[in-house]
Amino acid sequence: MFKKILIPVSSDPKERSEKTFKVLAELKPSELIFLHILPPVPKIIGGEDRKKISEEEGEDVSEVFVELNDFAANLDIPYRDIVVHGTPDAVIVQVAEREKADLIIMVSSGRDSISEMLIGSYTERVLRNTQTMLLVIK
Numbered sequence: 001m002f003k004k005i006l007i008p009v010s011s012d013p014k015e016r017s018e019k020t021f022k023v024l025a026e027l028k029p030s031e032l033i034f035l036h037i038l039p040p041v042p043k044i045i046g047g048e049d050r051k052k053i054s055e056e057e058g059e060d061v062s063e064v065f066v067e068l069n070d071f072a073a074n075l076d077i078p079y080r081d082i083v084v085h086g087t088p089d090a091v092i093v094q095v096a097e098r099e100k101a102d103l104i105i106m107v108s109s110g111r112d113s114i115s116e117m118l119i120g121s122y123t124e125r126v127l128r129n130t131q132t133m134l135l136v137i138k
Helices: 018-027 048-061 062-074 090-101 116-118 120-130
Strands: 004-008 031-038 079-085 103-108 131-137
Touching: 004 018, 004 090, 018 062, 018 103, 018 131, 031 062, 031 090, 048 090, 062 079, 079 090, 090 103, 090 120, 120 131
Parallel strands: 004 031, 004 103, 031 079, 103 131
Antiparallel strands: none
16 A cells, blocks of 8 residues: 655654554565655755765664664665654655655654643654655654
């Protein structure tokens, strides 16, 4: 049913729960896209410095993908890792659209801060702005 699944991944290992792996094993997609979003590089930084910052931060996140890549490889599911700078909710929506994902899977722990209660969590903002189906795992 779902051929291409996009999974935004934070650097918090608690996010990669057994529930997520169980759902993925049951769905048996034909491709997984793991997306890690880095904070935006300030616009005041430009040229070679901007490029260097992006490259250095991209190299530091390889550990984020290890457990997920191993899981996908063990199930023999093709996967890709994408690292992008930006605001998480906007990037998730853009990447899902660009990659033509059938489903986005996000892990949510509920409201943690006053700002999330006032402006909404990233998960809520993705839900409001995407045309792609969204599965939220608590």
